[in-house]
Amino acid sequence: MPTLKAKKNSPDTLKKSPTGIQGLDEITFGGLPTGRPTFVYGSAGCGKTLLSMEFLVRGAMQYKEPGLFMAFEETADELTNNVASLGFDLADLERRKKILIDHVHIERSEIEETGEYDLEGLFIRLEYAIDSIGAKRVVLDTLEALFGGLSNATILRAELRRLFRWLKAKGVTVIITGERSPNGTTSRHGLEEYVSDCVILLDHRVNDQTSTRRLRVVKYRGTRHGTNEYPFLIDEKGISVLPVTSMSLEHKAMTERVSSGIPSLDAMLGGKGFFRGTSILISGTAGTGKTSFSAKFVESACRRGERALFFSFEESESQIIRNMRSIGVDLQPWVTKGLLKVHVARPMAHGLEMHLLTMHNFISEFKPAVVVVDPISTFTSVGSPLDAQIMVTRLIDFLKFNGITAILNDLSSPDGNLEKTDVGISSLADTWIMLETIQSSGERNRGLHILKSRGMEHSNQIREYIFTAQGIDMVDVYVGSGGVLTGSARLAQEAKEEAEALMQRQETEHHQLDLERRRRVMEAQIAVLRDTFEAGRAESDKLIEQGKILEGRVNDNRTMMARSRKAKPELAIGTGNRKRKGAR
Numbered sequence: 169m170p171t172l173k174a175k176k177n178s179p180d181t182l183k184k185s186p187t188g189i190q191g192l193d194e195i196t197f198g199g200l201p202t203g204r205p206t207f208v209y210g211s212a213g214c215g216k217t218l219l220s221m222e223f224l225v226r227g228a229m230q231y232k233e234p235g236l237f238m239a240f241e242e243t244a245d246e247l248t249n250n251v252a253s254l255g256f257d258l259a260d261l262e263r264r265k266k267i268l269i270d271h272v273h274i275e276r277s278e279i280e281e282t283g284e285y286d287l288e289g290l291f292i293r294l295e296y297a298i299d300s301i302g303a304k305r306v307v308l309d310t311l312e313a314l315f316g317g318l319s320n321a322t323i324l325r326a327e328l329r330r331l332f333r334w335l336k337a338k339g340v341t342v343i344i345t346g347e348r349s350p351n352g353t354t355s356r357h358g359l360e361e362y363v364s365d366c367v368i369l370l371d372h373r374v375n376d377q378t379s380t381r382r383l384r385v386v387k388y389r390g391t392r393h394g395t396n397e398y399p400f401l402i403d404e405k406g407i408s409v410l411p412v413t414s415m416s417l418e419h420k421a422m423t424e425r426v427s428s429g430i431p432s433l434d435a436m437l438g439g440k441g442f443f444r445g446t447s448i449l450i451s452g453t454a455g456t457g458k459t460s461f462s463a464k465f466v467e468s469a470c471r472r473g474e475r476a477l478f479f480s481f482e483e484s485e486s487q488i489i490r491n492m493r494s495i496g497v498d499l500q501p502w503v504t505k506g507l508l509k510v511h512v513a514r515p516m517a518h519g520l521e522m523h524l525l526t527m528h529n530f531i532s533e534f535k536p537a538v539v540v541v542d543p544i545s546t547f548t549s550v551g552s553p554l555d556a557q558i559m560v561t562r563l564i565d566f567l568k569f570n571g572i573t574a575i576l577n578d579l580s581s582p583d584g585n586l587e588k589t590d591v592g593i594s595s596l597a598d599t600w601i602m603l604e605t606i607q608s609s610g611e612r613n614r615g616l617h618i619l620k621s622r623g624m625e626h627s628n629q630i631r632e633y634i635f636t637a638q639g640i641d642m643v644d645v646y647v648g649s650g651g652v653l654t655g656s657a658r659l660a661q662e663a664k665e666e667a668e669a670l671m672q673r674q675e676t677e678h679h680q681l682d683l684e685r686r687r688r689v690m691e692a693q694i695a696v697l698r699d700t701f702e703a704g705r706a707e708s709d710k711l712i713e714q715g716k717i718l719e720g721r722v723n724d725n726r727t728m729m730a731r732s733r734k735a736k737p738e739l740a741i742g743t744g745n746r747k748r749k750g751a752r
Contacts, residue, residue, distance in 0.1 A: 182390040185233070185305070185341045188226025189219070191409030195394035196385060200366055203339045204389075205332050207360045209346040210370030214381060215402055216345040218254070219370070220307040221247065222406050223343055225256045228266035233304035233341075236297050237269045240313035244269040254406050265301045272314075287327050290314070291334055303340060310345040311360065332363040365389045371397075378550060380519045383409055399521040408525050410562065419445070419568040421623075426538075426573055429468030430461070432642035436618060436627035442599055443623060444537075445571040447564050451578040451589055452603030456614055457635060458577040459483070461601070462540045463492045463499060464640060465575055470502040474537035478510045479527060481546045485510040496639045509534050515546040520559040523547070527563060531572070539567060543577040545590050557592045564596055587619065598622045606632075616642070 184198035193199050200206045200223070208216050224235030239247060247269060248258040261267040272293070298306065308314075311328075335342045346360055348369075361367045367386040372379070382397045400409040425440035434441045442448055450458045466476040480488060488510065489499050502508035511530055518526070531539065541563070547556035560576070567574045576597070578589045587594075587602065594600055600619040605612050617630045634641045 184391070185227070186231060187223045188230050189222055189407050189409065191398070191400065192383070192407070195398060195409065196366075196388065197392060200341060200343070201389070201391075202341050203336065204365040205335050205342040205344055205363075206366040206368065207344050207346060207364035208368045208370065209348055209360065211348045211372060214370035214372040215400070215407065216370055217242070217247075217309055218251065218402060219407055220309055220343045220345055221251050221256070222254070224267055224305055224307055225251075225258075225261065227305045228261055234265065234301045235267050235305035235307070236294075236301070236303040237267065237307045237309065238294065238297065239269065239271045239309050241310065243271045253404060255404065256406075268297055268301050268303065270297050287331055290331075294334075295338070298338065298340060306335070306340045306342045308342065308344045310347065312347050328360065329363055336365075361386065370400075375551075378516075378519045380521060399519075401521050401525045403522075403525065405529075410521055410524060417565075419565070420571070421445070422571065426472075427468050428461075429464035429466075430640050430642070432631070433461075433616075433640075436629070436631065436642075437599075437621055438625040440624075442573060442621075444573050445568060446573060446598035446622075447567065447596065448573070448575045448599045448601065449578060449589070449594060449597035450575060450601045450603065451580050451594075453580050453582045453605055456603035456605060457633070457640070458579075458603060459488065459542055460492065460495055460497075460635065460640065461603075462542055462575045462577060463488070463495075463497045466508060466538060466540060467497050467499065467502070469538040469573075470499075470505075470507045474507070475534060476502070476508045476538040476540070477530060477534050477536040478508065478540045478542070479530075480510060480512045480542050481515050482542065484512050494637070495635050496637055509536070515550050518550075520547060520551045520555055523550070524559050524563060528566060531566070531570070536572060539572050539574045541574065541576050543579050544593070545577075545579040548590050553590055553592060556590075560591050560593050561596060564593065 183202040184196070184200065185202045186193050186199035187196075208219060210216055221237065224237055227233040227235050237247070242250070244258075251258060258267060258269065262269065270293070272290075294306070297303070332344075335344075344360070344364070364387075366388045369384045369386050371382040371384070373382065374380075381400050381402070383400045384397045385393045385395065398409050400407055422443060422445045424444040425442065426444050427434055427441040428437070450461055452458050462478075466478060469476045478488070483491070485503075489503070492499055499508055499510075503510065509530070511526075513523070513526070515523070527541075544556070544560050547559060550556070551559070564574065564576075576593070578591060580589070582605075597620075599621040602617055602619050604615050604617075606615045607613075614633055615630050616633050617628070618626045620626075629644075631642045631644065634643060
């Protein structure tokens with residue numbers, strides 16, 4: 169459990185003796201006042217004797233401070249047997265002189281007031297017992313057994329003051345237990361609170377057939393302390409106080425990402441899934457598949473070789489395993505391998521504090537990387553929404569402090585606001601996935617959207633999801649002018665769009681074919697014209713070439729004629745021309 173670190177004792181601060189009781193040292197910021205008396209009172213069955221005994225045992229075992237337990241009601245054997253269920257071996261501690269149990273037998277019928285009453289004999293017996301083992305811690309249980317037979321209130325008050333002063337002068341750290349007055353507001357004698365340096369009130373109450381124990385530090389001289397009522401539990405490990413101060417914000421934020429087990433959901437979360445060590449809230453009405461999404465997440469963690477712890481408050485382990493097989497998720501192999509542990513309990517079996525402590529113990533012993541609580545909304549059947557919120561908040565902080573990724577399922581009311589949880593922890597969740605039922609065209613389909621996911625890019629789309637034998641399939645919903653279409657309406661719209669797209673493709677292909685035909689006709693015409701042109705050009709080139717040849721022959725003939733007349737070729741050509749012109 170994350171705790172506030174108590175400051176080391178310094179000359180200007182009150183010296184304190186740690187009790188070793190989980191949570192109590194936290195709300196007292198270090199323990200009980202060293203060398204001073206602490207008064208613990210409450211009604212029968214609230215745990216005064218157990219708290220006092222654990223204070224002594226923890227002191228002897230953890231802090232090497234021997235302790236004296238002076239009992240006025242129970243014998244040493246009775247005390248030894250009673251606390252054995254908590255794992256405390258008083259007989260062994262007594263043999264090693266770590267603890268001394270001194271039973272002072274007082275029979276009220278044997279007490280007779282014949283003169284002035286004093287506690288001188290008790291002081292002698294106390295001093296001898298303290299010195300015999302060098303006790304640093306002392307418990308007197310209870311004052312009522314010591315003073316119950318006295319009717320003189322003046323003497324009683326005087327001796328009470330004298331007892332507390334003597335204990336303080338002795339320098340031992342003392343717990344004195346007492347009963348609560350009939351009116352429930354003060355101690356039996358109404359004086360103990362004033363002469364004690366620290367006063368702790370224990371209360372055992374029953375609300376709506378659920379039993380809870382509460383602890384409150386009424387006063388603590390010279391130091392700060394928690395002033396609220398804190399629930400506490402008694403189990404096989406002793407007393408555990410669940411202080412609000414355990415809800416700290418000192419956990420480390422991780423950057424590693426872990427898969428949700430559903431690739432399409434990972435894609436909606438930036439393609440990588442959740443941040444490790446964060447809390448994921450999955451809310452939705454009944455039948456939306458919150459447990460199925462959690463099971464996929466657990467299966468993904470186990471495939472990575474990580475341990476997963478599944479707390480179920482509605483279904484048995486075998487029922488969960490059987491149901492998840494219908495979507496292709498077989499959790500049994502992981503249970504067999506020891507990677508998955510399922511703890512089931514009805515919410516009404518215990519109070520909120522016991523549920524929280526049970527989960528703490530399972531988590532501390534199993535050390536999982538992934539935890540699922542299914543659902544958290546069931547805690548409102550045990551306590552008020554505020555109590556359930558405080559309990560879940562403590563759980564979230566405990567999980568974050570230990571770097572555990574948690575999925576918390578919440579059942580939403582179909583008649584209420586879906587973007588609101590009965591437990592009221594939506595603001596604490598790092599990622600909030602809302603599952604909802606979408607009704608249209610006489611069908612009920614399922615839709616998912618991510619309301620928030622801190623520190624990462626995430627989709628703002630609504631996605632329809634379908635459960636199949638292979639798992640969870642995410643499909644795109646159709647969003648049009650008529651709203652969101654899912655199920656058969658989506659399929660009909662998709663079929664209509666496909667038909668329209670087919671017609672458009674066919675029309676486009678027709679236009680393309682016509683254009684291609686025209687292009688081929690044009691190219692054919694161009695080819696004919698090109699061939700005609702080339703043929704004409706070839707004929708012209710031929711004629712030109714023939715003309716050049718003929719002209720060359722004529723010139724050659726003239727040259728030969730000129731040579732035969734022994735005249736210059738140029739003159740022969742010119743004379744010839746003139747003669748022909750004259751002849752004409």
